[in-house]
Amino acid sequence: MIEIKNLSKSFGELQVLKNIDLHVKEKEVVVLIGASGSGKSTLLRCLNFLETAEAGDIIIDTEKINPAKTNLNKIREKVGMVFQHFNLFPHMTVVENIIEAPVHVKGVSKDQARSKAIDLLKKVGLQDKANFYPDQLSGGQKQRVAIARALAMEPKVMLFDEPTSALDPELVGEVLQVMKDLAREGMTMVIVTHEMGFAKEVASRIVMLADGNIIEEGHPNEIFSNPKHERTQRFLNQIL
Ligand code: ADP
Numbered sequence: 001m002i003e004i005k006n007l008s009k010s011f012g013e014l015q016v017l018k019n020i021d022l023h024v025k026e027k028e029v030v031v032l033i034g035a036s037g038s039g040k041s042t043l044l045r046c047l048n049f050l051e052t053a054e055a056g057d058i059i060i061d062t063e064k065i066n067p068a069k070t071n072l073n074k075i076r077e078k079v080g081m082v083f084q085h086f087n088l089f090p091h092m093t094v095v096e097n098i099i100e101a102p103v104h105v106k107g108v109s110k111d112q113a114r115s116k117a118i119d120l121l122k123k124v125g126l127q128d129k130a131n132f133y134p135d136q137l138s139g140g141q142k143q144r145v146a147i148a149r150a151l152a153m154e155p156k157v158m159l160f161d162e163p164t165s166a167l168d169p170e171l172v173g174e175v176l177q178v179m180k181d182l183a184r185e186g187m188t189m190v191i192v193t194h195e196m197g198f199a200k201e202v203a204s205r206i207v208m209l210a211d212g213n214i215i216e217e218g219h220p221n222e223i224f225s226n227p228k229h230e231r232t233q234r235f236l237n238q239i240l
């Protein structure tokens with residue numbers, strides 16, 4: 001579903017991603033881990049073309065993307081993204097937030113988009129909040145709306161960048177539950193998270209980044225019980 005070959009990205013003098021190779025198969029859930037500043041967000045942002053890598057190839061759903069030539073809105077329809085800070089439109093209700101892109105980017109009719117939005121709100125357990133504004137919701141509820149909004153575009157892949165890091169601890173579980181449901185339904189996902197219990201349960205593969213390199217990857221059972229790289233051991237000791 002995703003194939004990254006030899007991807008490099010710098011900000012000025014600082015090379016943040018160094019020849020990254022990563023393949024994600026359909027229905028795989030890949031959890032990216034690594035210290036702050038290791039390049040996790042940059043890698044996700046390159047996958048959604050919020051950043052342009054200076055070298056390397058990105059193939060999504062068999063299509064090789066050349067950012068100069070490809071309509072990036074089309075790519076972003078295939079790749080949904082959920083951020084740490086929910087980025088909902090504050091002046092729009094929940095349902096208006098969800099139908100915005102399907103109606104204005106994809107050209108879906110308002111009625112159709114609305115009915116799909118209600119289904120998605122049921123899926124994330126928020127059908128009674130359709131007409132609320134974001135500031136009337138808890139952080140966990142806002143994040144579930146953000147997930148519904150991304151799903152409304154019917155993406156092939158979902159990217160999550162620390163979706164629970166900004167939440168009060170008691171609200172983390174409800175967001176992780178929605179992500180577990182998505183995994184169970186076979187959504188292909190790349191997730192940056194420090195929730196290692198979740199990663200152990202849901203990840204098909206853990207990928208450890210350090211200084212812009214993938215230094216280790218494998219099944220969660222291997223990585224958590226027997227990390228091979230010294231930096232992975234140190235990182236896991238710090239957060240577990
Ligand atoms: P992580 O998500 O793993 O914490 P990031 O991908 O956010 O790491 O950042 C990796 C490195 O790139 C950091 O040193 C960060 O300061 C730098 N960086 C990220 N975005 C930018 C930017 N837009 N301009 C300059 N430097 C950036």
Ligand code: MG
Nearest residue numbers: 040041042161
């Ligand atoms: Mg980050």
